[in-house]
Amino acid sequence: MDSLPGRGLRVLYALSRYPHLAHTYMMTEIETMRRYGVDVEVYSSALPLAPFATDVPLHNDTLGKAIEDFKPHLVHVHWTHRVAKFRGDVEKAGLPLTVRGHHPHDYSPKIANALQEDPVVRSVYMFKHFADLLSEKYTKVIPVDACFDPVLYYPDPQKDTKLVVRTSPARKVKDLDFFIRVAARCPQHRFVLAPCTTAESSYPDEMRELNRSLGNPVEIRVDISHQEISSLMRKAGIYLYTVSPKEEYAMPISVSEAIGAGCYVLNRDSHNARVHNGNAGGFYSTEDEAVAVVNDSLTWSSKRWNDEMAKTLLRAEELASPRVVRPILDDWLKIAGVTAGTR
Numbered sequence: 001m002d003s004l005p006g007r008g009l010r011v012l013y014a015l016s017r018y019p020h021l022a023h024t025y026m027m028t029e030i031e032t033m034r035r036y037g038v039d040v041e042v043y044s045s046a047l048p049l050a051p052f053a054t055d056v057p058l059h060n061d062t063l064g065k066a067i068e069d070f071k072p073h074l075v076h077v078h079w080t081h082r083v084a085k086f087r088g089d090v091e092k093a094g095l096p097l098t099v100r101g102h103h104p105h106d107y108s109p110k111i112a113n114a115l116q117e118d119p120v121v122r123s124v125y126m127f128k129h130f131a132d133l134l135s136e137k138y139t140k141v142i143p144v145d146a147c148f149d150p151v152l153y154y155p156d157p158q159k160d161t162k163l164v165v166r167t168s169p170a171r172k173v174k175d176l177d178f179f180i181r182v183a184a185r186c187p188q189h190r191f192v193l194a195p196c197t198t199a200e201s202s203y204p205d206e207m208r209e210l211n212r213s214l215g216n217p218v219e220i221r222v223d224i225s226h227q228e229i230s231s232l233m234r235k236a237g238i239y240l241y242t243v244s245p246k247e248e249y250a251m252p253i254s255v256s257e258a259i260g261a262g263c264y265v266l267n268r269d270s271h272n273a274r275v276h277n278g279n280a281g282g283f284y285s286t287e288d289e290a291v292a293v294v295n296d297s298l299t300w301s302s303k304r305w306n307d308e309m310a311k312t313l314l315r316a317e318e319l320a321s322p323r324v325v326r327p328i329l330d331d332w333l334k335i336a337g338v339t340a341g342t343r
Contacts, residue, residue, distance in 0.1 A: 004037030006329050008342035012072035013042045014063055014086040016079075019056070020048035021223060022169040022196040025102065025253045026078055028149045029328075030056060032321040036329055037341070041070045045085070050197040050223045063089040073336035074098060074122075080106040083121060091120045096335050100125040100144070100328075104248040107131075112138055122335050125328055127251045129275045142331060146251035146276070147324035148260035148316070152230035155262030155313070161237035161305055162189045164294060165263070167229050167254045168242075170195035170203045170222070175242040178287060180210050182240065183217035185291045188298060189238075191218045194229055233261035237305070238294060239281075241267045249273045256319045262309045266293055278315040280308075 011033065015026060019042075030040050034056075041057040043066040059066035063086055067075070075090045077083055077099045090097045097120050101107060107130040115121050116138050126134075128143035164183070168174045176195060183191035195204055204222050211218050221228075233239070239258030243249065249272035256276075258265050265281035267273040273283065284290040300308075317323070333340055 005340040006033060006333070007037035009037075009329075009333060009336055009338045010039045010041075010070065010072040011332060012059075012066060012070050012075045013040065014066075014075050014077050014082070014090075015042055015044050016082065017046045017048040018042050018044040018058070019052050019054045020196075021050040021052050021226070022198065023048075023078075024226065024257070025146060027052075027054075027226070028147060028253065028321050029100070029325055031149060031151075032147075032325045033329060035322075036326075038329065038332075041066070041072070043067075049199070052225065064092065067093045067095065073338060074332060076100070076332075078102065080111050080115060080124070083115065083118070087118065087120050096120070096122040098123045098125070098328075098332065098335070101127070101130070102146075102250060104130070104250055107133070112141075116140055123331050129251070129272050142327060144328060145319055145324050146253045146256045147319050147321040148253065148257040150260060150320045150322070152226060153233060153257045153260035155309065156234040158235075159237050159262065159305070159309075160190075160235050161297065161300070163232075163236040164189050164191045164238040164240050165194070165232050165236040165258070166192075166240050166242060167194040167233070167257075168196070169198045170207070171198050171200050172203060173244050173247050175244045176203075176207055177210055178242045178290075179240055180207065180214060180218050181287060182290050182294065184214040185287075186294045187217070189294060191240075192221065192232055192236075193218050194221050194224050194232065197223055230257070230261070233258055233263060236261065236263050238297065239263035239265045240290065240294070241265060241273075243268055249276070251276050259312055259319055260316045262312050262316070264297070264305075264308050264312065266290060278318070280312040280315040 043059040074096045124140045125144045131143040166179045249270045269283035
């Protein structure tokens with residue numbers, strides 16, 4: 001079998017604000033596709049708020065010109081609400097379009113019906129727990145998970161079981177204040193928060209003020225690189241995922257990355273969170289419960305930590321990007337009529 005099954009396929013990503021540090025789900029998918037041999041270029045409709053360096057060819061003029069210059073076999077979009085923005089130029093070029101959803105709003109019946117009926121849209125890649133809610137009439141839907149890049153995320157041989165990490169876009173819906181409050185009640189641990197700049201530009205300053213008021217229990221490191229984030233994750237013993245209780249859990253990539261790094265993922269309890277964690281990690285419903293788990297981990301034996309990591313790494317095998325994105329690649333090859341591995 002050809003080791004580069006995507007060779008010969010050209011895919012143009014139509015995105016907003018790329019390359020943006022918070023959009024690691026896009027970066028992970030793109031880099032994995034490139035390792036499979038896919039020729040990828042990106043059209044970005046706006047400048048990123050927190051850019052990072054990339055060698056992926058970028059287009060910032062118009063989507064139509066990007067299509068004309070690159071001549072892709074298909075155009076791929078992230079977030080279903082972006083389809084309406086980009087589909088006209090894709091249709092004009094006579095190309096197929098695929099879309100990957102992320103947020104629960106991406107999976108409303110209204111949106112699902114519109115995508116199913118749109119002749120330009122060929123496939124819709126959804127998180128499995130949302131795809132399972134749809135009827136069989138949605139023939140374009142292909143279930144996929146939120147994946148991590150195993151090049152960046154894997155366990156450090158010397159885990160620091162007292163290091164607790166959270167990475168996130170700096171948005172209030174992510175409830176990062178919760179992370180700071182928990183840290184103030186777990187003084188024997190080191191808490192590091194790595195938020196990324198978003199349109200909610202005042203939120204990092206608000207977090208810093210809360211942190212100061214509680215005695216600075218958290219190291220807040222804004223807009224650090226993917227390499228710095230992955231280094232933290234690889235070392236951390238615990239990943240504390242926070243989100244507003246009112247927010248429906250989708251499948252956050254930071255949780256997948258923490259699983260890939262072998263962290264004990266402490267997740268806000270919900271059905272979707274349990275699907276995402278699999279048999280790994282633990283859950284909380286209240287601040288008191290989260291504090292109790294973190295502090296109780298101080299008493300865990302080496303065997304308990306090793307057992308927890310073993311469960312986490314079993315789940316990681318299912319969430320690694322080569323495994324997760326391969327069905328998307330196979331679907332693209334079929335849509336484009338390109339034979340796998342052709343030159």
